[in-house]
Amino acid sequence: MPCESYNDGSGGGAMNQRVALEGSHAVAEAVRMADVDVISAYPITPQTHIPERLAEMVANGELNAAYIPVESEHSALSTCLGAAAVGARTFTATAGQGLELMHEVVYIASSMRYPVVMAVCNRALSAPLNVWGDHSDAMAVRDTGWIQVFCQNGQEAFDLTLWAFRVGEDPKVLFPVMVHLDGFTLSHVTEPVILPEQSDVDRFLPKFQYPFALDPDRPMTHGAFGPPDIYSETKLAQEVAFRKSKEVILRGWQEFGDIFHRYYRPVEEYKTENAETLLLTMGAFTETAKVVIDERKDKGEAVGLISLRLWRPFPFEEFRQSVRGAKVLIVLDRCISFGRGGPVFAEIRSALYDEEPRPKVVGLIGGLGGRDLSEEDFDYIITRGREIAEKGSDRMLETVNIR
């Protein structure tokens, strides 16, 4: 791989490599450096480059892992579950329809507490058939009990994939983690990415020690039946454990930052100080929105941006803190919950219901099925958002760049 070595100036002495990688390959590099044991995936646009690159790495001997080809996404995740049950570090990746086909197993992974890591190159859902970027697939699995994080760029795709293994496999967590990167606008865009030293990765990510690995010498039961006299208790235990995982999520980011000098937060704030109007985005479009925020700030407007990085478990505390003092909060959804509107908007408004005072929350929908959102569109989102906050809306659904 062509690269230049340089010292990152951190004083840590580590010589990192700054290379040009597309988002998908950044994920594959993280999986390689995490030294996974088992990869099972089924190719689907726009995720294809991830398993393709991993298959190459395994074939070339760059990664010592079992690469298990399967006939569907349902089988891909099932294979990962089986591998995780014996204590293997496992990875899969999918997008859109693939995630939908997996759906049944997605629930099982989290309920059986197998810390599989899955990259999801977010894609629209059929019909009509569409392979482009959209958040409908991520929203369709928001209730499945996976830790879900969104990336804004290639560096984050690398970092969060590595971090996902560290957090998911923590004995206090043992939940699967979904790393979301927007289809094409992130998965297929080549950007500079800093690759760390393997020794630092090993320091951050210890070997996976699954405490309940299936073993003939120590028989135990995984996946027992849960009739009405115990099912409710299992779900309560799962929810309590899932919410508690946030402690490790935060600690994982702290430790990541201490080693690699890039710090992540559940809610990323951009120029939010004294902002009266806040825009809320998720994923790669955040970077376009930043340009518009910069322009408006330069004109003296009290605007700022927050980006939800951690979607599940929902970071209530950090989110409420981040919008404190704002008068208007404009939420952009790249998904429609039919008959309800934007799912993120609905959750955001609900999360603020008990807050006093709280910003007026308005929602717009755009960027569906690969429809671009330009700087002009974000400009419109802010202008229209303020208008709605002030005068209300007489439209069934507020949209941007939809004819």
Place this chain on the structure above:
Amino acid sequence: MVDKLSWKDLEVGNIIRAAGNASIRKTGDWRTEKPILDKEKCVKCALCWICCPDAAIKPSESGYYESDLYYCKGCGICASVCPAKAITMVAEEEQ
């Protein structure tokens, strides 16, 4: 036993740290019909014992094969396979 457990008692992922523990669960109360053996007709061939899908039929000291009603779910396979027609399925509330 299981109906006494609180959510705090459960292992991560509801793992059970032993194998073969299904036998402690009483499944006999799922039954709507129970098998009644007519020892006059029984030829002790053991076909019911072989065919029982839940290992609920056990050989007794006297050589007959009898249902353990703690487990027997009342599927009726034993009655169906019995070549001597020695097993009859009878509704739970009867007899």
